[in-house]
Amino acid sequence: MIRINGVSHQIAGMPILSDVTLTLPKGGITALIGPNGAGKSTLLSLMARLTRIQSGSISFDDANVAETPTQELAKRLSILRQDNVLTARLTVQDLVGFGRYPHHKGRPGPNDVKLVNDALEAMALTPLRTRFLDELSGGQRQRALVAMVLAQDTDYVLLDEPLNNLDMRHARQMMIRLQTAARTQGKSFVVVIHDINFAAAYADRIVALKDGRVLATGTPAEIVTPAMLKDIFDLDIVVQQIAGHPFALHQIAPPSTQ
């Protein structure tokens, strides 16, 4: 269970997050949605101890982020950041191999090799495994970064816009892969997603953030409604039911307002 309790964050006196309190049950996919600048990435950074918590507290099960040794946290939670600058000249398999570092500290065993191979396979990177990262396309690099996080094999996984740069096929495959891991291995994913329809189709719950505050929390059916979306994004959006999922036709303006 993830407990976020009264977390506020300021940068240079500007409030970025205001009194965020959330409880996310263990297991399943939580989609974090909200407009640009809502504070989604900031919240994930605080959860993953990349930024120091200014006030409030965050814990994963019994591990308080501010107090648990960082090596211990690395075995429990992992994060994919939104912007990744990898200057090191690395091959795909070496990068993914680093995901195992918290567990083997530099001396990989057979289980580490297996998990790296699984992660490469899951992200369809096996044919590219010996390529250097600067020889990959944007989407391939993104998949390599996700594979590294998957190889870390933590109970909690925070993914900041993992679908960035992915084509339709790989985006769908990635969401299915997350769903499978959540269902069969009991993993918990917190995923920042801009495409609301991916959130509606795959997430167990959606948290909407706006102006640094939690605006709403609920199931896709509760959140993906014209009224809610209007609140969150200040946008009129038509929602239809397709194959049991609410679908937001957000690309086009509703006929009446045109």
Add this chain to the structure above:
Amino acid sequence: MRSDSIAPRFGLRLGLLGGAALIAVALFFVLGVPAGAWAFALKFRVGKVVALILVAFAISASTQLFHVTTRNQILTPAIMGFDALYLMIQTGLVYSIGGMATLSIDPVAKFSAEVVAMMVFSTGLFLWLFTAKSRDLHLLVLVGIIFGALFRSLSNFAARMIDPNDFVVVQGEMFARFNAVNLDLLWISILLCAGTVPILWGMRHQFDVLSLGRETAINLGLRYKRVMLISFATIGLLVSVSTALVGPITFFGLLVTHLAYRFLPGARFGVTLIATTLVAIVTLVGGQAIFEHVLGFKGTLSVVIDMLGGLVFLTLLLKGAAK
């Protein structure tokens, strides 16, 4: 995960470099020995070759650590003027207590004090410059070069401030001199360098993780601040050793690290460090054997090395700017 074991991927190349380094050392001993002076030459050259190997190691290790901790491969401690910072500390000492007094202090004690001062300074400066959130590389290069110029002119200025008699004491230290190695400090330098080996080798996996950048390193459970501090202090120590032994050489570290990076693409920190050190030994010891013992040019090797390294620097800058 093959690259975790050294042997299959880079074993042959390391072997080649090791062979080349051995040949360089052998040449250093045998070339240009005056007839009948074998015993004397040998004894004299042992000290020199040990010093040059220490310098090769110190510059390789400090440069590579710098590249990993700052996540750039263009700047080096020498380009940022850290050798000049060391000289400044040295000149400062002469200025405050006088040349004669300085000469009367035990050189090892004096050197130890300088090393400690250098470790403190470099740690402070590095922390201030590099632990802020990811900086733009071009800005960093600019700041680095300005710092280099600042430290160099400050150490020159300090040298001019002091008594002309005292100046003689520091003057000799301010230029690279492979042919006039400071042998007084050989033992303490061996000890200091040996002391860094457990850090460099024992933490090599942590340095690999560090090279992925702050956020990824923290995600993987690295104790980021601690590793950065150790790294900076070690750089300060290694720069002191190399500068004390042979003086400042601006572009040597850049030259040898980039040769090693090209020769072993994608290799990890530990393997690369072995390669860089071997390349540095080949360049320094082999170069000195040829320049001094065969061609009889005293003091030209540092110029040639700096010229080659300077070309590497320019190429890297232009390539970076073209991106």
